[in-house]
Amino acid sequence: MASTGFNSGLDIGKSYYVATAAPAVVHPALQGEVEADLVVVGGGCTGLSAALHAAERGLKVVLLEGGRIGWGASGRNGGQMIPGLRKGAKGLVRSFGPERAKALFDLAFEARGLVLDIIERHAIDCDLRLTGHLVGAVSASDLRDLEEEAECLAKVMNFPHVEMLSAGQARGIVNSPYQGAMLEKLGGHMHPLNYTLGLARAAVAAGVTIHENSVATRLDREPSIRVSTAKGSVRARHAVLAGDALLKGLEPRVNSRIMPVGNYIIATEPLADAAEVIPGNVAVSDTRFVVNYFRLSADGRMLFGGGERYTPSPPADIAGFVRPHMENTFPQLRGRRIEHAWGGLVSVTTSRLPHVGHYGEVYFAHGYSGKGVILSTLSGKLLAEAITGDAARLDLFSTLSPLPFPGGTALRGPLYVLGMLWYAMRDRLKH
Template identity: 45%
Template sequence: MSANGTADIFPGHVESYYAASANTTSAYPSLETTVDADVCIIGAGYTGLSSALHLAERGYKVVVLEAERVGWGASGRNGGHVGVGQRRGQDDLEHMFGLDTARQLWDMGVAAVGLVEDLISRHGIQCDLKRGIMHLAAKRSHDADLEQEAALLRQRYGYEQIQYIGRDQARSLVGSERYYGAQLDSGSLHLHPLNFALGLADSAASAGVEFYEYSRVTGYRGGSPCRVETAKGQVNAKNVILACNGYLGRLEPRLAGKIMPINNFVLATEPLSEALAKELIGNDYALQDTLFVINYWKLSGDNRLIFGGGENYTSRYPQDVRSFVRKYMLRVYPQLAGTRIDFGWGGTLAITLNRMPHIGRLEPNVYYAQGYSGHGVPTATFAGKVIAEAVAGTEERFDVLAQIPTPTFPGGTLLRWPGLVAGMLYYGLKDKLGS
């Protein structure tokens, strides 16, 4: 046990509540030889794990290469929200792509949440699964938007699991005076993200997937077969799936300019009393607000508040992550000023310019998915299944996602950082001003 009374950290993972409460510490070997496979997947986050599991269930021989540990990146460190839809609202999608494509994207967004729930049920994954997300209006002007969106989803898309509630009812469910109204979405979920990832890996390994940890890919080439190289080994495969997301680095220049890696930060409090937990979140939903740099939070399985707030756009984390996030938490819940913070951690995610996922094919047998823009738990899991379908020759859903345009960041990988920082500072200022 550690000094704060929590379990020891999962070896090889960053210090976080999730790593301290991981169900398993299963380890996989490093790649030190040459192996052959039908499919080589680079990255053991949700995209890679879902692809691996679904391909193995179809009878493919699958090898997964992970630079660190399974679930080490954003898949094991995020807020655990599993929301329906896409990162952009349906009204935006209708204007961007037309009603037909917007409907297809909505249906796939709902199916993504259903897939997560089905995988958890079918494989018996213990990951503190709970139902419901509450979307809170941080400004008066945002309140009308939430009400209109809820009406749109119910009337045009037939989504009956969402309802708008006003200020008084919202404040009866959330122990904070900051919010003006809310959407209650009973069709969405929340969970322990690392245990979900580890459960997928266990199921994939049982289905025959070969995992190799600490096996950073140094380069690859397409062809027939494709060749994927690490420092000590090589995989020859009929197909390659790039599932690196925010950790792509310089591996594939054709993809790097389409995404921007950014860092987001989370804390976990000490376990709270039942009374205090009920005061903070009366219905045990996950919560998120409407700010551009959003705050998001939930209760863990042992009644800790898991709170995400703040981000930065450099390669470095704040010196004291707990203090960095705590100030955001206290703006929402000043009554927690005396509450102990047991964990603080960060993770790298990838955003796209239009906040839509970037999914497609570079060559006939080289697939990729990235840029989930903070909506990764359902979207990445679904993308993994859709890529598995495409490898197996069923491309209808893959083609819908692959046709979504993904603009390159201005200046590519060299100049994207200054532009992003300027944009984020602008929207961050808007968060602080006005109503």
């Protein structure tokens, strides 16, 4: 099935984003049998983008969401707009060589322009701040790695929009003691739920029919594609599976290449000294393998995500779980009141590169491994392009297909936990 309840989001209803969301249209659950050119499973940015762009190309599109639109990873993430892929420029060159690496980087970078265009074209109010993204180095060796990454971006990717900062320069942008930092000037941040809801409004305006609280329980391919729910079904020529970590059972070949993991975020009370905490109002992440990531909200709260959690099972107290990581990064925030705490599942792959492609007329995209805020919108567009006859760009991305997790879905959890524990130990020894 695609998702259950309210998108399997842990306390998503208590999130800062839901508390400050724009009014949302309630879409009725699917009733009876309907026909379409394309059925999309999943109402996050991947599915909504695929639906929007397919409808703009003349297809009749029906989208099924198991819970509520935007209440999955698309509407509860850190809101950090970070151009590119989770694997950096150096890693892409090592894996694919300079020419193919640059083609992949250039395609991934298109996500930024696409999202900005959608926000402007459809007048989506989502607290957009194009202030940059800063990667803070927590050790001297990490700073050297960032310097090499910046050099590779400039020389191989012809991408000069990064700047290396000394410890003092970094402190002037983010008031935390990093060894130095890399400033990605074309990054930024936004309210991800309001963006996702805006994307849904754009899709409906283009002719897409959306059904919420319509869990996809079965996918049949013969004699034609049919996606069933508890109270209805959609027959279509094509299908898009866009449930990410919440997609279960519809296509085992898709599920075997992602690992659902939990991520958790807190929002403090509004900070009178917010401008002193992050003077540059940038989005920030650090160089730990288990990344801390944070930013200021439009009303001056610290939104902080992070912590080492290696299984989908949630902590009993999300606020208590995340608070130490925030206070270690910002001792000046010790004891500040936390007003929102939430979490949920996201998906990672063995390569940390997205899993995008198709099996016949069943298309899919997921596994963004922390870079899905804008990459998901691009992936949806690439799916729509392929479905309507131009598969060249999707084919480029589909060559990134990660290996299945060892042991399949039964053993991927225990083996993933062992791997993450090893990386966590390496982090502690290094830092």
